[in-house]
Amino acid sequence: MRIANSGSRRRTTAGRLVTALFAAALAAACGNGDGGRGLGGRIVISGSSTVEPISIGVAEQFDDLHPDTRISVDGPGTGDGFELFCNGETDISGASRAITGQEIGDCRESGVEYLELKVANDGIAVLTSPDNDQIGDCLTFTDIYALAGPESQDFDNWAEANDLAAELGGTRGAPFARAPLTIIGPGEESGTYDSFVELVLEDLAESRGEPAQTRPDYQASADDNVIIQGVEGSDTSFGWVGYAFYDSNRGRLKGFEIAGEDGRCVEPSAEAIAEGSYPISRPLYIYVNKAKMAANPALEAYVEFYVSDPGLATAAEVGYVALNEEEAAATAEAFQQSRPDGSPSPSLSGSPTAAGSPAPQPVGGA
């Protein structure tokens, strides 16, 4: 009899579970009764993993102001991000480069009109110790490739890179003096590593049939402070960090001037990065789906916050170069221009004066 008892009891618990689940599924399927209070709405952000930290930082601040919005941020990569974006699956896509012709076509095909907003600059400083008087002040991409590229494994003296540099041509720093070479930089998991490879090494590596990566035998650290200490630690060190971190430790480091295609040596500076003359830099963008922004006040408010002063300042907090005043104004202007004619700003801060500006300006899309 006991046996029968326990059997039936278990059946009822199981039954209850199943009922509960069905109720749950039904309730979930039937409605998200979430209209009304505050700025409720979904904002889906994807795209470049380089831009991801900025979007997260902005989202954190925005969430404090509007706790009812539902923001999610991912960073699968610029290309993957555009694929989702042009499919209409995301509202905002971060990009560490401008949208390509192919992607513009994809977006047009599926009728996604977008707004391109520059939100920050990504720059990398190539470093040595301030006591380094054996190596020249200016390097080209070829010099850097010869020192830290995939073909430079086991070089522990600057002079060992001379043969490779001579073979490549287009050097400025080489031939290097005989001096011990210690290399220190961010680890592979870091965005700065990716940026360094993409901006400096990738083209050269590809043309020589090498994998796009740095040499594997360098001291990698996730902690920028450790990199700085390492660079200071040896007179003839070689390293790289994000520009923002270099800028706040200028006294302890020497940043190489970099010569781009025009052969002019440019010192790493905020101005040079903003105007794009410093070769190891690139603009970071977000692309916003216009139709979704028109339909979703929360999305519009988020983008408005993104291009406001506190929003754009986030870039510097997460290690990039914030836009200068001029660029920030241009970005804010681009956003205001995109607003539908005469629509009042739905956001908290009252309607900005530029709301009446006519002729929405499609950046691409249409």
Added chain:
Amino acid sequence: MNAASRTLTSSPEIVRARLQGRRFDAAGFFFRLLLLAAMFVTLGLLALLLFDVVSGGWGVISTRLGDFLTGKLGITAARAGISQGLRGTFFIGVFVVAIAFPLGVGAAIYLEEYAPHSRLTRFIDVNIRNLAGVPSVVYGLLGFAIFVKALRFVTGPESNGATVISAGLTLAVLVLPIVIITSAEALRAVPDSLREAGFGVGATRWEVVRSHVLPYAGPGILTGTVLSLARALGEAAPLILVGATTGYLSEGAGYSLASLQERFTAMPIIIYTWAGRPQPGFQEATAAAIVVLLVVVLLANTVAILLRNRYEKRR
């Protein structure tokens, strides 16, 4: 019964000792040492892992455990928390318990107790076993195609289907073959004499299954299902394909039912993303998140063991 079995196992030893005399059994001794070493290596690795994780995450656990458990995903390690991961993992667990367990146990009962022993059932049996060996990423693709894409109107039209419903269903499907196999194994271990006794006193098949077979197989079924629950809670790969959020997630609807159709994240996803974050502090946070996930899984196992003990006593 215990005492009886002890005398049974010890008597052959006495016999062996008498037969062998006092000769030293070198091969046997060596084999025993080998087995002992195997056990210590396994335990040692486990202890090392636990020590590594706990010591790595101790900074977070000892100073801000409360914040850590209630905080949100974010970019600053010092403020980041895992509440959303815990919620996602909780819902996934609910889906597995509510869907995979009844379906799996039901299928196992049918296969073992009702289905005729034909070629077809053997074919089905083999296939279920094969399904249990399919890599979890493949289930992720399946979940993406079916729950995220095709059934988007149910799983969450406004979140592109990348919701906890899709995740829960995918993982329920993932563990279903395991639940069926372990349950079938437990049912097969029920002695036929028990069934025959039931039939002998005129019970129907349903009565025999309900009041004899299931109670006997219950603890075994429970053990298998809980192991599969632990497996589901620890999976990351399928969730990545289903679209778990990695960077940032708003608080949203909390534990309410509405949040089922929202974007989600889960503990293994948090561990996976944080482990790759370069910002300082995330290594510690990762270790702490691992400790929390271990505790969650251990709690689930404990509940199962308690339930099993209760059923065993009743039997």
